[in-house]
Amino acid sequence: MADPLLISVLIFVIAIFTGYELITKVPPTLHTPLMSGSNAISGIIVIGAIVVAGQGHSNLSIVLGVVAIALATVNVVGGFLVTDRMLRMFRPRERPDNTNKAKPDSESQK
């Protein structure tokens, strides 16, 4: 078995390249949701915080861990919700090019 650190570095490098390829394809119109969505993903640190707090190693590590959990959870929950709120607003042109005011039927029919 190879050195775990080496495997982690490999994973890191591959993830960077994958991320780069995918993100360059995101059109400018979606850059704000991309940023707030990826920001929510960086709240993944919450699982590190859970491990640190959950091990109950010392009072100090529990305090640090719980504060970190709270901070990261704001990042995750707020980030995904606000991204969804934005993306809900993005809609294409109403199918026929008539300009009668669109009723909010697009939701209910789906």
Place this chain on the structure above:
Amino acid sequence: MSEQATINVINGLYIVAAILFILGIKFLGSPRTARKGNALSALAMLIAVGVTLISEEIIEFEWIILGVAIGSVIGIILARTVQMTAMPQMVAIFNGFGGGGSALVAAAEFIRVNDLVTTGDLNEVSVDVAAIAIFSTVLGALTLTGSLIAFGKLQGLVTTRPLLLPARNIINALLGIAIIAISVYLVFEPNNPELYALVGILAALFGILLVIPIGGADMPVVISLLNSYSGVAAAATGFVLGNNILIVAGAVVGASGLILTRIMTKAMNRSLSNVMLGGFGAEGGSSSGGAEVGERPYRSSTAEDVAMILGYSQSVIFVPGYGLAVAQAQHAVKELAGLLQERGVEVKYAIHPVAGRMPGHMNVLLAEADVPYDQLLDLDQSNPEFERTDVAVIIGANDVTNPAARTDPDSPIYGMPILNVDSASQVIVLKRSMAVGFSGIDNDLFYLDNTSMYFGDAKKSVQDLVREVRELD
């Protein structure tokens, strides 16, 4: 055996989460699938958290529930109540929280490992764990405070003018050297919790000093860069904890932030170091501008004139800038566009990358006003369009339409990619006054023969246009 099975299940589920994160980002590539993409990422997060909870290291569930509950309530309230114009500062503060979380987790793990050495359960703190933990804490701490300052500037709590300390470059250099020196010492002498705390505090101070001198209009770059940092800090903590899902997610976010940073600096015609060294706009506003402005002849129009021009044209492109968002004029613009479309006018919107206060911000604001996204053109799509367009209407934008960026090699914005609105048959500029834009230079566009100025508050001006267009015929 059963323990091994549990570990395998955990690792398998982590891989599922990693795949879902990647798919989530992939689906963000199109407006049709983007919502699904975001939901997939959220599902991935849920799986990753769930898996971590069932792993047997966890013994203290009460504390975890407390932290999650507090964070969720704050997150839900913020996400529901934030105004779309305030999105940049919202992202900034979320980002800062993520960075702060990384810093604390790395610190806690560093302390734990040191304790294990003290109690004799571990021989020594390995150099790589110590180095990466310190790196993560430094980066996370400066992301936290830098983001808070960016939040303050965007929210108007901290002055948006670049704040320049006299010897700031020397102070920053000394602070940077101190952080590196203490970090290196800690790598080899890890059992110094006080020094570890000190290096975290110095990094937090460094984050404040880095962002303070940067002007409000450069915040899109700062937010993008801090976004990248928070990802890298999470990945670094993943190395410390030996957790690959942290590494994957952190790396993807790091890449995303870097790409957006590059797009923003390119659109502003600046280098990253130029933005980070700060001070742009502090000198500009006072030195140039002044005397020259207002002495050249320009044409001024009334709402009635402009309504006639728009109502009887074939095609109109709106060019919204941040001024439009500040005046909350996007709904009025959408109404005007609707009236024009009823008259058979073709309407589009040209969006410069720096039109808002973060990448893609203007698109969100227009989406909120119910403008279909297929009417929004980005920089590359817009410029060929202007030549075929009767009227370009500029609302609250300035520097990004200045032809000097193409024609005047002496101009500070020379080379900046701009919207070539001057190639439209007619240009109408909605503006409060002839005042200079952020770059502090006069805009040649205002004095062209095919340009008319229409002065006033963006929202009120557009509402007047709506009324006048209704009265046509």
